[in-house]
Amino acid sequence: MKEQNSIPTSKVARATKFVKTGVKIGGNYLKHNVKKIIDPNISRDELHQDNAADIYSSLSEMKGSALKVTQMLSMDKGMLPRAYREKFAMSQYSAPPLSGPLVMKTFRKHFGKSPQELYDTFDINASNAASIGQVHKATKNGKPLAVKVQYPGVSESIGSDLKMIRPIAIAMFGLNENDVDRYMGEVAEKLIEETDYLLELKRSVEISEACAHIECLFFPKYYADLSCEKILTMDWLEGFHLNEFLKTNPSQEIRNKIGQALWDFYDFQIHTLRKVHADPHPGNFLMRKDGTMGIIDFGCIKVINDEFYDNYFALINFDTLDDNDKTTRIFKTLDFITKSDSEKEAIFFTELFKEMIFLLGKPFAVEEFDFADDEYFESVYLYAEKLQNLDELKSSKVARGSQHGLYINRTYFGLYSILNELKAKVTTTRPEWLRSNALKVY
Incomplete structure (x- = not known):
């Protein structure tokens, strides 16, 4: 390259x-x-x-x-x-990766040393390169390391x-x-947070330690003495990115195993930690043939405030939508409907967003969901296309939906997309208060 x-x-x-x-x-x-x-x-x-x-x-x-x-x-x-x-x-x-001289310049600027002086070995050619930075393979004391170097001026x-x-x-x-x-x-x-590697170091340690108990997941160890605001050093993890993993023709059992681990990872972060790895693209997950998965890159973390959490996730329990007064209060809190809406507009947007919630919340309406269901995903894409073409939304003078939902929606969309690629069948765990009466066993 x-x-x-x-x-x-x-x-x-x-x-x-x-x-x-x-x-x-x-x-x-x-x-x-x-x-x-x-x-x-x-x-x-x-x-x-x-x-x-x-x-x-x-x-x-x-x-x-x-x-x-x-x-x-x-x-x-x-x-x-x-x-x-x-x-x-x-x-x-x-x-496209950054050239060797620019990598050297970054190390000398922040450490006053070349990477060869900090590590036993350092591959000046990047192993992979993304949007904010690129990763180099290094070793120290016999341990393979991944060194993330941020691009200048980002x-x-x-x-x-x-x-x-x-x-x-x-x-x-x-x-x-x-x-x-x-x-x-x-x-x-x-x-801005993603460009602060010291913040990422702190969050990486906190979240990976908190999630260490989740079955089938593994996380790298991070090295503060070899990290700074623009350089982050961690263990090198072996594994396949999603497309490479699928080429190994994994069994359905392994697909389900990895899919369940991924679901449990996000379920625990969102409902227990109230902060979430909000960058669920395939480059951040390293899958193995035995059904285990490494998770990297905690640069993009969304902290979920209590008011947004209580209202947004209440809608996952479809019993909420049967209570019109409660639904209206939540829709106003989340800015799905606004004070400036006429009665006709309020009715229109209420029905529109109810339809969206029933569609996107479908995996939560059952105990187990088969993400191999391409018809379901096609219906989601068609609905997204419908929203883009709605004159009522195009001409609306107000933004619909809380800004706090942007990264939460992105997180779930990324999660759903990966699970669909895996063709995984997953037990859709959630807190008991989000389980509808239709799912409860008496």
Whole structure:
């Protein structure tokens, strides 16, 4: 894979990169329209492929929040055409790596030493590269280590990047400007946290120790003396990323075993710790043939406040939706319906979000859910498409839904997507208060 010798870090350089990408995309549309004049039946597949390649090429060179957005988009199967999803998925662990001299510069800046002085061995060629940083393999005292090195200028460019991404988000996410402005603050906060490797070190130790009892999971040990704000050192974990794991043709028993461990991991974090690993893309999980799984990268953690938790998760128990007064109170608290809504609008959005909850909460309506059910996922994607095309949502002058739900929704969508890829059948554990009366055995 071709290495990068530099990353555009100034506002001008990054803005120029965005503009050049826009020009390329404009040229792709012009080429497509000319071809369509010659052949009116030509599809948009080639256009999507060209645009995906140009957008990914540009954003992968920029790194940081620009590339992180493509990572988030790649997790949403219903949001983008296949060409975009497949290309953007590369940002999870296959982005172009930083060159050796820039890695050396980062170590000397923060430790005053080269990596070769800190470790017994250090592979200057990155093992994998993602949106915020890249990982190098090293050894010390005979122990294999993973050393995550942050790209230069990532934290400093977050604010300006998100401003430039804003119009792209409006178009790609199908949101109105109110939605984007409201949620961008939440995204910016999480991205800033992800660039603080000392915070990640603290959270990694806390959550991995708290979850150590969960069957079939394993976590790396972290090394504070070999870590700093931009460099994080941990044990090297062996295992397969999801696509590689599936190529080993695991049995249904092993698929279910890993799927259950993944479900239990998130169930415990959300309902016991009230903080959650909110970056559930396949690059953060290392699966083994024996049904065990390593979990890495605790940079993106969503802390769940009590008011949001009590209201949001009450909706998982479908008994709640039978109580109209309680449902209305919760919908107002979570900003699904607002004070400015007319009676007609309140009724419309109440029914709309009830439909959404019944659909997305379906795994919680049974004791065991088969995530191999592609018909279920197709219905979810069709519903997402329906929401994007609703005039009532497009013309709404207010953002619908609490900003606190952004990363919780993303977490569940990522979890569901991985379980679907695994074709796993899972016992959908949850606290007793979230179990509907229809499921209780007397």
